[in-house]
Amino acid sequence: MEKREVILDIRDLKTRFHTREGVVHAVNGITYQVHSGETLGIVGESGCGKSVSMLSVLDLLISPPAEIDTEAIYYKGENLREISKSEMRRIRGSNITMIFQDPMTSLNPVLTIGFQIKEPLKLHMGMNDEQAAQRSAELLDLVGIPDSEKRLSDYPHQFSGGMRQRAMIAIALACNPTLLIADEPTTALDVTIQAQLVELVKEIQEKLGMALIWITHDLGVVAGLAERVIVMYAGFVVEDAKVDELYGNPLHPYTSALLKSLPRLDGTHDDTLSTIEGMPPGLLEMPKCCPFEPRCEFAVDKCREMNPLLTEVEPGHSIACWVDMKTGELR
Amino acid sequence: MTKENNALVRVENLVKHFPITQGIVVQRQVGAVKAVDGLSFNIKQGETLGLVGESGCGKSTTGRAILQLHEPTSGHVYYKDEDLTIASASTLRKLRRDIQIIFQDPYASLNPRMTIGDIIGEPLEVHNIGTPKERRERVQELLHLVGLNPFFIKRYPHEFSGGQRQRIGVARALALNPEFIVCDEPISALDVSVQAQVVNLLEELQEKFNLTYLFIAHDLSMVRHISDRIAVMYLGKLVELADRAELFNNKMHPYTIALLSAVPIPDPIKERQRKRIILLGDVPSPANPPSGCRFHTRCPIAEELCKQEDPPFEEKQPGHWAACHFVKKAQEYME
Numbered sequence: 070m071e072k073r074e075v076i077l078d079i080r081d082l083k084t085r086f087h088t089r090e091g092v093v094h095a096v097n098g099i100t101y102q103v104h105s106g107e108t109l110g111i112v113g114e115s116g117c118g119k120s121v122s123m124l125s126v127l128d129l130l131i132s133p134p135a136e137i138d139t140e141a142i143y144y145k146g147e148n149l150r151e152i153s154k155s156e157m158r159r160i161r162g163s164n165i166t167m168i169f170q171d172p173m174t175s176l177n178p179v180l181t182i183g184f185q186i187k188e189p190l191k192l193h194m195g196m197n198d199e200q201a202a203q204r205s206a207e208l209l210d211l212v213g214i215p216d217s218e219k220r221l222s223d224y225p226h227q228f229s230g231g232m233r234q235r236a237m238i239a240i241a242l243a244c245n246p247t248l249l250i251a252d253e254p255t256t257a258l259d260v261t262i263q264a265q266l267v268e269l270v271k272e273i274q275e276k277l278g279m280a281l282i283w284i285t286h287d288l289g290v291v292a293g294l295a296e297r298v299i300v301m302y303a304g305f306v307v308e309d310a311k312v313d314e315l316y317g318n319p320l321h322p323y324t325s326a327l328l329k330s331l332p333r334l335d336g337t338h339d340d341t342l343s344t345i346e347g348m349p350p351g352l353l354e355m356p357k358c359c360p361f362e363p364r365c366e367f368a369v370d371k372c373r374e375m376n377p378l379l380t381e382v383e384p385g386h387s388i389a390c391w392v393d394m395k396t397g398e399l400r
Numbered sequence: 401m402t403k404e405n406n407a408l409v410r411v412e413n414l415v416k417h418f419p420i421t422q423g424i425v426v427q428r429q430v431g432a433v434k435a436v437d438g439l440s441f442n443i444k445q446g447e448t449l450g451l452v453g454e455s456g457c458g459k460s461t462t463g464r465a466i467l468q469l470h471e472p473t474s475g476h477v478y479y480k481d482e483d484l485t486i487a488s489a490s491t492l493r494k495l496r497r498d499i500q501i502i503f504q505d506p507y508a509s510l511n512p513r514m515t516i517g518d519i520i521g522e523p524l525e526v527h528n529i530g531t532p533k534e535r536r537e538r539v540q541e542l543l544h545l546v547g548l549n550p551f552f553i554k555r556y557p558h559e560f561s562g563g564q565r566q567r568i569g570v571a572r573a574l575a576l577n578p579e580f581i582v583c584d585e586p587i588s589a590l591d592v593s594v595q596a597q598v599v600n601l602l603e604e605l606q607e608k609f610n611l612t613y614l615f616i617a618h619d620l621s622m623v624r625h626i627s628d629r630i631a632v633m634y635l636g637k638l639v640e641l642a643d644r645a646e647l648f649n650n651k652m653h654p655y656t657i658a659l660l661s662a663v664p665i666p667d668p669i670k671e672r673q674r675k676r677i678i679l680l681g682d683v684p685s686p687a688n689p690p691s692g693c694r695f696h697t698r699c700p701i702a703e704e705l706c707k708q709e710d711p712p713f714e715e716k717q718p719g720h721w722a723a724c725h726f727v728k729k730a731q732e733y734m735e
Contacts, residue, residue, distance in 0.1 A: 114591040114592060114593060115591055229682040230682075231682055232682070259454035259455055259618065259683070260454070260618070260620070260659065260662045260663055261454065261658060261659060261662045261678075261679045262682065263662065263664075264661075264662035264676060264678050264679075265678055265679070265680075267664075268676070268678055286591070286592055287592075287664065288592075288666040289621075289663070289664030289665055289666045289671075290664045292664060292665065292666050292667055292668045292670075292671045293664050293665075293668065293671035293672070293674075312668045313668050313669065316666065316667055316668050316669075317668075317669075326593070327592060327593060328666060330592065330593055330595075330596040331592065331596075331621065331666055332596075332599075332621045332622050332624065332625035332626075333621055333665060333666065333667075334620060334621045334624060334648075334660065334663050334665055335665050335667070335670060341600055341603070342596040342599060342600055342625065343596070344593070344596040344597045344600060345593040345596075345597075346597075348561050348563060348591075348593075348594060349591070349593075
């Protein structure tokens with residue numbers, strides 16, 4: 070594979086929320102890079118910080134209660150934490166765009182679909198209404214909505230869930246972004262519609278060549294889509310590897326246990342499902358040790374003393390764990 | 401459907417239409433949402449029947465109509481030869497000891513103002529079973545059974561996580577020693593790592609008490625794991641019903657074929673090799689279902705006949721039911 074340029078470089082991102090109950094440590098120091106044209110899957114359970122980390126990057130969190138603390142977040146060499154609000158607005162919505170989870174609530178119900186697609190075109194590309202309308206129709210064609218010119222004057226309630234998500238994708242693609250962030254875009258949809266959308270996004274990515282971050286809790290979707298996968302747990306990145314590596318040779322106990330607890334349609338394990346006992350930790354207290362330690366079957370004394378940092382243990386394969394699962398000994 | 405000796409629950413031609421009305425003072429019925437439109441199947445003693453389908457296909461309505469939580473529009477539901485649809489309120493109340501339900505959303509199905517002791521003990525109280533002390537002991541026994549600490553009896557639902565709440569829902573369903581439990585998407589609101597815990601619990605309890613489950617879900621991988629037989633629903637009708645292995649190895653209905661091919665497998669190498677059948681369009685509205693076979697608008701092999709004639713749900717092979725005019729063609733198409 071040719072060497073690709075790093076377009077997003079997140080360094081030691083921490084996000085906290087100040088609430089009445091105390092400080093919620095949602096993201097606890099994550100570092101990773103996204104290359105141009107790459108498809109990155111971010112997997113984790115609810116509350117592991119996968120969405121919050123992306124919202125932090127785009128500066129979409131309201132502060133307070135949110136507090137973002139990071140060394141730097143570079144987008145093509147530009148530190149997103151240091152630029153002005155208006156410059157951020159220029160990048161967000163044109164260079165980096167986002168599709169949200171719930172297509173029922175992420176479109177404005179009182180504005181037509183056409184208006185909502187035209188908005189970023191006029192704002193970022195300086196198009197006039199006529200040009201924007203024409204481009205909007207093309208975009209709807211691109212995302213597979215038939216009769217596109219007529220549908221522009223429809224309101225969101227006239228679209229089905231799958232079509233609304235297609236419209237969201239059209240809005241996100243409007244300004245030819247270099248990075249598209251999809252935050253659980255298919256979770257609210259049925260499997261047959263999910264398959265349609267995954268196929269569509271793959272096609273569009275091939276055509277336009279942007280980088281894609283796909284956030285999900287579904288290890289199945291990512292397997293067929295991503296080149297590289299990051300697994301998050303309790304606000305930490307616990308594993309970062311190429312997709313084949315991650316599924317074929319998971320090195321972190323959490324990833325490995327999660328993969329074993331999934332029933333599979335191709336039926337490799339039919340007996341009792343193996344489970345991960347207990348539940349993810351509450352985030353009100355910053356864990357001093359490894360956050361997975363209470364549920365981990367490989368835990369040793371060192372895990373209770375210090376939190377392991379993400380380290381590269383094999384080429385292109387990083388984990389945050391002290392223990393080598395194969396031998397049960399410290400790495 | 402023929403009467404089988406070991407059928408615990410028999411559903412015959414079950415129909416549930418919800419009226420669509422217009423007008424505020426004088427309401428007229430202008431249509432009906434045909435949520436369930438003529439279902440017939442048996443649930444055998446001790447088995448788990450998985451009922452799958454996409455959202456809005458009527459699977460939850462079916463579960464509730466079987467329990468008479470929705471009064472069926474027509475059709476019959478027999479529980480051990482007793483017709484639930486014509487049973488009197490008092491007979492029904494007695495029968496409800498034997499038939500229970502676990503709900504989808506563990507956050508909405510527990511009353512936040514009741515302690516979990518009261519929640520789990522309520523069915524015992526309603527049916528006048530035991531003295532208060534005996535009831536408390538039974539609740540503690542149930543808590544232990546579902547893997548919760550019996551000392552939690554005085555706590556409130558908000559003190560528990562989603563997985564624990566679902567365990568409370570399971571304990572409540574078990575309170576009266578039922579024989580048949582409708583599990584209405586019991587795991588879809590839970591995190592992946594917790595789903596397996598609840599499913600294992602359900603399987604354990606089934607073995608211990610010889611329970612019969614109707615397991616409603618949209619997660620096909622999980623249904624495949626837990627079910628003995630699987631029924632596939634589309635837009636208010638059954639399209640296929642067979643033993644688990646038979647359904648996966650010898651799919652007959654094009655919808656089943658497409659549905660199974662759409663489920664992602666957590667294995668990147670297999671994912672790349674798989675052939676996917678992508679259905680076009682969306683599920684039509686159940687208020688205005690297509691003529692003939694309801695699947696013909698999205699079916700990749702539909703012919704003229706499919707638009708006109710609704711295929712009967714018939715036994716194509718022993719124990720394997722399907723509703724399609726062109727089973728052979730569907731199977732060839734798949735290859």
